[in-house]
Amino acid sequence: MSSTKYTEYDAYAAEEAAEGKVFDVGGQDWDQVVAGAEDLGDERLVINMGPQHPSTHGVLRLILTLDGETVNEARVGIGYLHTGIEKNMEFRTWTQGTTFCTRMDYLAPIFNETAYCLSVEKLLGVTEQVPERAQIIRVMMMELNRISSHLVAIATFGLELGATTVMLNGFIEREYTLDLFEEITGLRMNMAYVRPGGVAQDLPSGATSKIRDYLDRMPKRLQALRKLMDDNPVFKARTKDVAYLDLTGCMALGVTGPVLRSTGLPWDLRKSQPYCGYEDYDFDVPTQDTCDVYGRYLVRMDEMEESLKIVEQCLDRLQAAKGPVMIEDKKIGWPAQLAIGADGMGNSPRHIAHIMGTSMEALIHHFKLVTEGFRVPAGQAYAPIESPRGELGAHVVSDGGTRPYRVHFREPSFVNLQATPAMSEGGMVADIIAAVASIDPVMGGVDR
Amino acid sequence: MSSQNPEQQAEQGADKLPAQTGEERREQPVARKGMFGARTTGDTSGYGGLVVRQSPKVSAQRPYGGPGGAAEAGEFDEIADELERAVPDFGDAIERVVVDRGELTFFVKREHLATVAKTMRDEPSLRFELCSGVSGVHYPDDEGAELHSVVHLLSITHNRRVRLEATCPDADPHVPSLVPVYPTSDWHERETYDFFGIVYDGHPALTRIEMPDDWVGHPQRKDYPLGGIPVEYRGAEIPPPDERRSYV
Numbered sequence: 001m002s003s004t005k006y007t008e009y010d011a012y013a014a015e016e017a018a019e020g021k022v023f024d025v026g027g028q029d030w031d032q033v034v035a036g037a038e039d040l041g042d043e044r045l046v047i048n049m050g051p052q053h054p055s056t057h058g059v060l061r062l063i064l065t066l067d068g069e070t071v072n073e074a075r076v077g078i079g080y081l082h083t084g085i086e087k088n089m090e091f092r093t094w095t096q097g098t099t100f101c102t103r104m105d106y107l108a109p110i111f112n113e114t115a116y117c118l119s120v121e122k123l124l125g126v127t128e129q130v131p132e133r134a135q136i137i138r139v140m141m142m143e144l145n146r147i148s149s150h151l152v153a154i155a156t157f158g159l160e161l162g163a164t165t166v167m168l169n170g171f172i173e174r175e176y177t178l179d180l181f182e183e184i185t186g187l188r189m190n191m192a193y194v195r196p197g198g199v200a201q202d203l204p205s206g207a208t209s210k211i212r213d214y215l216d217r218m219p220k221r222l223q224a225l226r227k228l229m230d231d232n233p234v235f236k237a238r239t240k241d242v243a244y245l246d247l248t249g250c251m252a253l254g255v256t257g258p259v260l261r262s263t264g265l266p267w268d269l270r271k272s273q274p275y276c277g278y279e280d281y282d283f284d285v286p287t288q289d290t291c292d293v294y295g296r297y298l299v300r301m302d303e304m305e306e307s308l309k310i311v312e313q314c315l316d317r318l319q320a321a322k323g324p325v326m327i328e329d330k331k332i333g334w335p336a337q338l339a340i341g342a343d344g345m346g347n348s349p350r351h352i353a354h355i356m357g358t359s360m361e362a363l364i365h366h367f368k369l370v371t372e373g374f375r376v377p378a379g380q381a382y383a384p385i386e387s388p389r390g391e392l393g394a395h396v397v398s399d400g401g402t403r404p405y406r407v408h409f410r411e412p413s414f415v416n417l418q419a420t421p422a423m424s425e426g427g428m429v430a431d432i433i434a435a436v437a438s439i440d441p442v443m444g445g446v447d448r
Numbered sequence: 449m450s451s452q453n454p455e456q457q458a459e460q461g462a463d464k465l466p467a468q469t470g471e472e473r474r475e476q477p478v479a480r481k482g483m484f485g486a487r488t489t490g491d492t493s494g495y496g497g498l499v500v501r502q503s504p505k506v507s508a509q510r511p512y513g514g515p516g517g518a519a520e521a522g523e524f525d526e527i528a529d530e531l532e533r534a535v536p537d538f539g540d541a542i543e544r545v546v547v548d549r550g551e552l553t554f555f556v557k558r559e560h561l562a563t564v565a566k567t568m569r570d571e572p573s574l575r576f577e578l579c580s581g582v583s584g585v586h587y588p589d590d591e592g593a594e595l596h597s598v599v600h601l602l603s604i605t606h607n608r609r610v611r612l613e614a615t616c617p618d619a620d621p622h623v624p625s626l627v628p629v630y631p632t633s634d635w636h637e638r639e640t641y642d643f644f645g646i647v648y649d650g651h652p653a654l655t656r657i658e659m660p661d662d663w664v665g666h667p668q669r670k671d672y673p674l675g676g677i678p679v680e681y682r683g684a685e686i687p688p689p690d691e692r693r694s695y696v
Contacts (some may be wrong), residue, residue: 078658079657079660180576252632254579254581256578379548379583380548381549382551393580393600394596395583395600406585408583410583414639417635418635429664448658
């Protein structure tokens, strides 16, 4: 690649606008701009919104052509948060991959890890051998994560429509969820907790009672949020019949998740194509048939209540399902009986004593497993899961080596964001904020 | 692979890799990079350098079975039957069918991709109404078919999934666009173009989507190194990792 010549390009060079007159609103008198625009007699106005705009969920850029207050054309520009996670994963072992992909959609890290690990397990052909306890913990963590992600969705939603109370309440509740994550994994976000073959460590003592407290508290708090929003006339005026996208539109644009369920189709991969043992849990798939922003809000609220039901069932199952949380196969599974030490890192004291004290072979094996990693038979697999935003799938290709040959994520934020023009063109400029908020895109996931 | 030593046999049995006879293994092209050939991982033994760079082109035989296994004819056979009935030149359009790890893949000749996809969507017995996205894979050693464009389709009506794979050579990286059939592939195809340089003919606006518009090269290709550009930090220029001083 060293021979490649990179052509010089000066992005800031003075360029003539393709058509019309360009006004640069960089610090001069606003009246002059308005007067200048009036002289032109042109009603059409092209506005660049973002990428640094508080209501764009990170670094989303919207290029809007306005006629007065009406949006004639909306174009979406992405790529400002591209970090090359998929490329980086090709240069690390299969286990290290979780550390990268957990950072994609940073509001739903457990889902990223699980989608990737399910694909790797499918490639290894060990899906059936993952211990039951590990699967239950995965389900529980995913549902807690769904709640925390939806809480941010609703909190930022409120903020973008001008209600700071909703924002503060949502983030407080999310913080309690993140406390649980910290208790269980050691980290609030980007945990790399789900690993190929199981999870990194078992629940620490005391975690169960903390989750029970959380389950006691949460229904009341969700009810309080509902009281604040459900019948709020201002909220309803901003969201009802806004950003309409029906089932046909969703199918054509590949939209999944709460946006699809707000059209009345109960499509949820947890029910229709179960994974991690979801077929054994008792829960409903909430739907609305309004196809609008308000319907998507209601679907998210209902989903949080269903998630609480699943977490409760997980706790009951965990009491019965004792045993390992990592696959028995020593060629794949990292030692998982970890305890968080004073430095916050996980170690398994028994395992350390074994490899350092009594068995040279075990030490070599451990060293090779950690530095070089295990091999995955050549082939490709696609494992989809239902993330808070829709179908999250990992297309993983192996060439038989110790590193992934190619990992591609089908990110629901990326796909659903394509629906922005369909939702907002022809509407008011204020409604585009509600439309983007109801998609709930996370730019880390969109750009990867 | 097989050993007379019972202890070694037990170890190999536990190795979980699919058993391969010696002859099969010899036929596979292997990239040997020497004992300590791996450049980017902590490959301490060197065995990581003995990677089968090109998996053999397998082709499944009937019955294809279903996601649960291929013991008897299942939903994969139904999909193949229906597609065979609906696409007039099925034998010409489908290069091979692969059933692996409970997933069905049709390798479609690129000139027939749009027809096959449209049939997949419109035929009531197939009805794959949702496209789960397009992904690219670069196999530099797969001569004449270096670039693969992989499409995942989902049928909500029948609750099934299928994968379409079309290939094109590096010298002529053109694949027909699926945007007219599945509008959702718009951004996916832009992404695959951006990262692999596959040109989707018929796409309404095939521009870069993740990388800057003036970027040179397609970063996810295997001949593009990780972090392949120099970075300037506080006046000093740090070369990309592959051009730094190395002790290997």
